Amino acid sequence: MIELSVKTRARVEFVDIxxxxxxxxxxxxxxxxxxxxxxxHTTAAVTINENADxxxxxxxxxxxxxxxxxxxxxRHSEGNSDAHIKASLVGSSLYLxxxxxxxxxxxxxxxxxxxxxxxxHRRCFVKLLPG
Amino acid sequence: MIELSVKTRARVEFVDIxxxxxxxxxxxxxxxxxxxxxxxHTTAAVTINENADxxxxxxxxxxxxxxxxxxxxxRHSEGNSDAHIKASLVGSSLYLxxxxxxxxxxxxxxxxxxxxxxxxHRRCFVKLLPG
Amino acid sequence: MIELSVKTRARVEFVDIxxxxxxxxxxxxxxxxxxxxxxxHTTAAVTINENADxxxxxxxxxxxxxxxxxxxxxRHSEGNSDAHIKASLVGSSLYLxxxxxxxxxxxxxxxxxxxxxxxxHRRCFVKLLPG
Numbered sequence: 001m002i003e004l005s006v007k008t009r010a011r012v013e014f015v016d017i018x019x020x021x022x023x024x025x026x027x028x029x030x031x032x033x034x035x036x037x038x039x040x041h042t043t044a045a046v047t048i049n050e051n052a053d054x055x056x057x058x059x060x061x062x063x064x065x066x067x068x069x070x071x072x073x074x075r076h077s078e079g080n081s082d083a084h085i086k087a088s089l090v091g092s093s094l095y096l097x098x099x100x101x102x103x104x105x106x107x108x109x110x111x112x113x114x115x116x117x118x119x120x121h122r123r124c125f126v127k128l129l130p131g
Numbered sequence: 132m133i134e135l136s137v138k139t140r141a142r143v144e145f146v147d148i149x150x151x152x153x154x155x156x157x158x159x160x161x162x163x164x165x166x167x168x169x170x171x172h173t174t175a176a177v178t179i180n181e182n183a184d185x186x187x188x189x190x191x192x193x194x195x196x197x198x199x200x201x202x203x204x205x206r207h208s209e210g211n212s213d214a215h216i217k218a219s220l221v222g223s224s225l226y227l228x229x230x231x232x233x234x235x236x237x238x239x240x241x242x243x244x245x246x247x248x249x250x251x252h253r254r255c256f257v258k259l260l261p262g
Numbered sequence: 263m264i265e266l267s268v269k270t271r272a273r274v275e276f277v278d279i280x281x282x283x284x285x286x287x288x289x290x291x292x293x294x295x296x297x298x299x300x301x302x303h304t305t306a307a308v309t310i311n312e313n314a315d316x317x318x319x320x321x322x323x324x325x326x327x328x329x330x331x332x333x334x335x336x337r338h339s340e341g342n343s344d345a346h347i348k349a350s351l352v353g354s355s356l357y358l359x360x361x362x363x364x365x366x367x368x369x370x371x372x373x374x375x376x377x378x379x380x381x382x383h384r385r386c387f388v389k390l391l392p393g
Contacts, residue, residue: 049218049219059205
């Protein structure tokens with residue numbers, strides 16, 4: 001298992017980790033199989049979306065804030081319930097297909113670490129499954 | 132990796148691709164393991180839900196439209212921000228368990244390719260991991 | 263494939279199945295790889311979130327109810343459309359990384375079976391992929 005380190009700079013921020021993941025794959029000389037990306041945090045997530053126009057990510061963040069506002073009648077006393085809820089909506093893990101040491105992403109796809117309760121030093125696990 | 136082709140006929144449409152996936156599994160004579168389904172697009176997704184009553188899918192589509200309306204204060208200029216957001220909410224990938232060449236789906240489960248910005252010719256990757 | 267049995271006691275309830283999953287891993291003496299958790303139901307899901315303060319799960323359930331109310335202009339006649347929609351938002355499957363027979367979870371992470379149309383006797387599939 002490879003451990004990536006992600007430093008976030010705002011409370012809510014999507015960090016493009018595609019290059020970090022691609023680097024681990026080539027460092028491991030991993031040829032073919034599946035690459036599992038796993039976030040070991042409960043107020044962060046991982047998603048795939050457009051990496052061409054940054055306003056797409058801005059829109060996703062704004063829409064999530066509208067759907068799950070920071071302030072509401074939450075029970076959890078730490079003031080980050082919205083971050084926990086967004087993490088479960090977006091998801092803590094995903095996987096990517098690798099062929100010939102290349103991530104099989106769509107033309108416009110990037111992998112984003114989704115910070116919902118930053119800024120923090122975060123970790124992200126990458127596991128390579130040959131097959 | 133197998134590549135499925137999916138033709139969508141509306142802007143928003145859920146296409147049942149369960150049979151296509153089952154066919155690739157039997158064509159590959161894949162016995163046991165995991166079947167990864169991956170959508171290489173940023174305005175489409177894949178989900179599992181009921182395939183018995185089509186009104187279930189109609190309700191999911193309507194609820195997503197209510198949660199993420201097509202028109203809002205989006206920054207992205209292509210008019211499809213809602214599609215990008217829905218893609219991140221529903222997810223770009225999932226996997227299915229295969230035992231004895233059979234998809235281990237629940238009685239009412241079908242796999243749906245979720246088009247959020249069609250109609251288009253789309254692709255869907257299927258990767259079989261023995262184990 | 264291992265089949266877990268989950269008994270839910272309310273219409274909407276998140277059941278922590280982390281210990282059950284960990285037990286199957288040690289019973290199988292599974293050392294290293296990926297553990298796939300799959301829910302074969304269309305009105306239930308599986309998610310990872312905080313297992314320390316139970317009010318986090320309470321907040322997630324309340325927020326999902328607010329986003330997808332039980333009563334709305336649904337077509338599906340069984341009165342559980344909200345459960346189907348929540349299942350697609352949260353997701354039917356996830357996987358966990360296993361190293362040295364240990365689930366690689368974050369400090370605060372637990373795996374929750376998400377019941378959205380209970381109480382019922384439910385099943386949950388666990389598949390271990392070495393790698």
